[in-house]
Amino acid sequence: MNNMNTSKIIACGATLLLSSCGIYTSYEPQTSVPENLYDEEVTVSDTASIGNIHWRDFFTDPYLQDLIEKGLAQNTDVQTASLRVEEAKASLLSAKLAFLPSFALSPQGGINTVEGSKASHTYTLPVTASWELDIFGKLRNAKRQAKSAYLQSEDYKQAVYSSLIANIANTYYTLLMLDEQLEISRQTADTWKETVESTQALMDAGQADEAAVSQMRATYYEVENSVMDLEEQINQVENSLSLLLAETPHKIARGKLFGQQFTSRLSVGVPLQMLSNRPDVRMAERDLEQAFYVTNQANSAFYPSITLSGSAGWTNSVGGLITNPGKFVTSALASLTQPLFNRGTLIARRRIAKAQQEEALLAFEQKLLDAGTEVNEALVSYQISKRKKDNYENQVAALEKAFTSTSLLMQHGNTTYLEVLTARQTLLNAQLSQTANCFKEIQSLINLYQALGGGQHI
Incomplete structure (x- = not known):
């Protein structure tokens, strides 16, 4: 009886010893993040986040929804990610079968x-x-490492989904911005053509000189060139979007920039919520988890x-x-x-494994900092673009009145063509800037959505 008790005590002691040596220990997920990961304006008290919204509920434009569906079904990066998942699944199955x-x-x-x-x-x-x-945990740690690699492949697939959805959306809204700028430039070109004709009539009546007509005509040609530049840019962006869809270049059916609707409930969630949403953060922690089990395997090699x-x-x-x-x-x-004469090699391998584990930890911490920076930049950009929206509307309205007034004054001889030229050019720049700011607001919201782990395919 005493011998049996002694055996139990020895067995328990051996188990504790092996556990303390890092053979049977399990990886503990990271639960802390750097202080002040977000600015005060970013952090909110709840855990609701726009990153939890399915992309179909976030992007309501039907044309964009169709494009995203095509991209997820046809994009080669998505297909490659699916194959990586299958490879990792096979490796995990192999690790499980090693117990048999x-x-x-x-x-x-x-x-x-x-x-x-x-x-x-x-x-x-x-x-x-x-x-x-598997008394000393070699197979068990190998299986856990394989399982972590499989989950990482799933996270990689999600990261590809999220990135592709954001890229398609950004490219789509770039097209809408260029369409709007093209329409403004064409209207401006038509207006300048009428102005040239009016100035020519004034010169024929002796109320304007040749310099005024030449300057107006030169400006008209400049606007015409900008129209052709925009047409070329639209073609290039359409080709880029076709490439994302894994299709040959073709015209893209689309809506209008102004009037696009997005969620009014803008909440980014607390830092821990981002940990569970962002696939790249999860992938970085999977690297850390795998390095942990590699270290365990290096320890078990001594037994x-x-x-x-x-x-x-x-x-x-x-x-x-x-x-x-x-x-x-x-x-x-x-x-x-029992290893006897290769102890030096085993010690070196363990040191390498521990160093790689420390590297993985540093990479994970850096990924958190990068994630916080991306969220901060996207949110601040969105907030500033939104605040500038009213200013641009008021500016364009004021410049439209100024241009109309200077045009009438020129026709009655109370102002010069240079004032009309300046007023029209200033109005055009303001209209183009207003369109660019509208796109920037949408783009910032898309970037914020992706930075919070949005774009879930499931």
Whole structure:
């Protein structure tokens, strides 16, 4: 009885010792983030986040929804990500199967003869089995590492989805911005053409000189060139969007920039919420988790490997006798392999594993800082663009009145063509800037959506 108690105490002590050596310990997920990861304006008290909104609910433009559907179905990066998931799944299955015995059939046969005697036929039909006992956690840590790699491949697939959705949306709204700028430039060109004709009429009546007509005509040609530049840019952006969809270049059906609707509930969530949403953050932690289990495996390499093996089958060759029919034979063997002369190599491997684990931790912490910066920049850009919106509307309205007034004054001879020229050019720049600011507001919201882990495909 005392011997049994002593054995139990020794077994418990050995288990605690092995656990303290980093063989059976499990990875503990990170639960802390750097202080002031967000600015005060960014952090909110609840955990609701626009990153939790499905992309179909976030992007309501039907044309854009169709484009995103095509991209998710056809984009080559998405297909590659799916294949990576399958590869990781197969690796995880292999790690799980390592816990089971391995079986092999090794049939052998031969013909023996001596001069003048009858040939004798021998055969052996054994089934061999081998089973490594995972007493020191080598297989267990390998399985956990494979599982982490599989989950990381899922996170990578999600990251590809999120990035693709954001890229398609940004490219789509770039098209809408260029469409709006093209329309403004064409209207301006038409207005300048009328102004040139009016100024020509004034010159014919002796109320304007050749310099005024030449300047107006030169400005008209400049606006015409900007129209053609915008048409070229639109073609290039359409080609880029076709490439994202894995399609040949073609015209893209689309809506209008102004009037686009997005969620009015803008909440980014607390830092821990971002940890569970952003796939790149999860991938960085998966690297840390895998490095942790690699270190465990490096620790377990210092302990012996125990393997049970055996065989069972039929043979007609038993000792020096040949019998027919054959006899059923079995064998069993237990082996223990203890590293003796490669301890220096094992120590070096453990040091490498620990260093790589520290590197993974630093990379994870840096990823958190990068994530916080992206959220801050996107949110501030969105807020500023939104505040500038009213200013641009008031500015354009004021410049439209100024241009109308200067045009009328010129027709009545109370102002010069240079004032009309300046008023029209200033109005055009303000209208183009207003359109660019509208796009920037939408783009910032898209970037914020992606920075918070939005774009979930499921």
